[in-house]
Amino acid sequence: MAWQVTTDPSVFVGAVAPLLAARRVELTVPAGIVDTLRRRGPSAFGDFPPVLAWWDDGTGPSAVAVRTPPHPLVVSDLVPDAVGPQVTAIGPVAAATGPEASATGVVAASGLLPRVAVRERLHRLGALAPLHGVAGYARVAGDDDAALVASWWAAFAAEARLDLVSPTRPGLRRRRRGPRRAVDGGSRGPVDGRGAPAGVRADRAGLYAAHVPAMRYGAGAVTAACSLLRGRGDEEVLLFTDLANRTSNALYARIGFVGVLNLVEVVS
Numbered sequence: 001m002a003w004q005v006t007t008d009p010s011v012f013v014g015a016v017a018p019l020l021a022a023r024r025v026e027l028t029v030p031a032g033i034v035d036t037l038r039r040r041g042p043s044a045f046g047d048f049p050p051v052l053a054w055w056d057d058g059t060g061p062s063a064v065a066v067r068t069p070p071h072p073l074v075v076s077d078l079v080p081d082a083v084g085p086q087v088t089a090i091g092p093v094a095a096a097t098g099p100e101a102s103a104t105g106v107v108a109a110s111g112l113l114p115r116v117a118v119r120e121r122l123h124r125l126g127a128l129a130p131l132h133g134v135a136g137y138a139r140v141a142g143d144d145d146a147a148l149v150a151s152w153w154a155a156f157a158a159e160a161r162l163d164l165v166s167p168t169r170p171g172l173r174r175r176r177r178g179p180r181r182a183v184d185g186g187s188r189g190p191v192d193g194r195g196a197p198a199g200v201r202a203d204r205a206g207l208y209a210a211h212v213p214a215m216r217y218g219a220g221a222v223t224a225a226c227s228l229l230r231g232r233g234d235e236e237v238l239l240f241t242d243l244a245n246r247t248s249n250a251l252y253a254r255i256g257f258v259g260v261l262n263l264v265e266v267v268s
Helices: 009-022 028-040 078-091 100-109 143-161 169-177 213-231 246-255
Strands: 002-006 051-056 061-067 074-077 094-100 115-123 137-140 184-187 199-203 206-211 238-242 257-267
Touching: 002 009, 009 028, 009 061, 028 061, 028 074, 051 078, 061 078, 074 100, 074 169, 078 100, 094 100, 100 257, 115 137, 115 246, 137 213, 213 246, 238 246, 238 257, 246 257
Parallel strands: 074 094, 206 238
Antiparallel strands: 002 051, 051 061, 061 074, 094 257, 115 238, 115 257, 137 184, 184 199, 199 206
16 A cells, blocks of 8 residues: 655546546545646646645555645545555645545644644535526626626635636636636626626536625526536536535525535644
8 A cells, every 4th residue: 555646647647537537526626636737737736846646555546635836735535544654755734625534634644733724515516496586697707707707706715715816808718718618607687887796607617616796696696607507518516615604505505505525624
């Protein structure tokens, strides 16, 4: 039993493809990161090369760990025997995201005191509930909406405490043209002359960011984005919520999302 480590996303995918396919919902975050690295190159998340690792228990890969410095390690569920060897294989870990036992374990094994900073839940869309009583309509954002989308993206990043890159006008064009690329969906209603009181960013992995300046339009924007994803044939529609935000968790449950997995962000 041992960790195998590479910086090449193609090598990683070649080794763990059956595991990613079998646990595609649970491993959506590491799979999405590696997919981005394959499409955009090794500098997609920063100037340092990625560290991509998998644990082979003797019968094949059973766990993965993805590190894109300076971002936290993303780790799947680990057996206890894999925690210490992981730190030996990839180096000390000061911050990690994953199942609580795994994330806290690798930080503690690095000789640091782990602290849970955020508790999240991964949700999967089941039966999409019909929406009633929401004024306005939904549409896909276009190039003329680039400034609005960028401002929402920045607001979401600040609210969610994320270091995110704001989408640019060329980025909007690429997403609209590229098959199964990101789509920015917004709902527009009679709030003011400009409208557009809520927005959701959706991509190949599901719902990535929702920004709802006018809360009463949030359900409409999310439902519209889910309908778009389902309509184009996406097999899974997923999203994460902060468990401390009861409002958003209740809203997504009403729409039809079901909790799948709890994760934590651990820092030292």
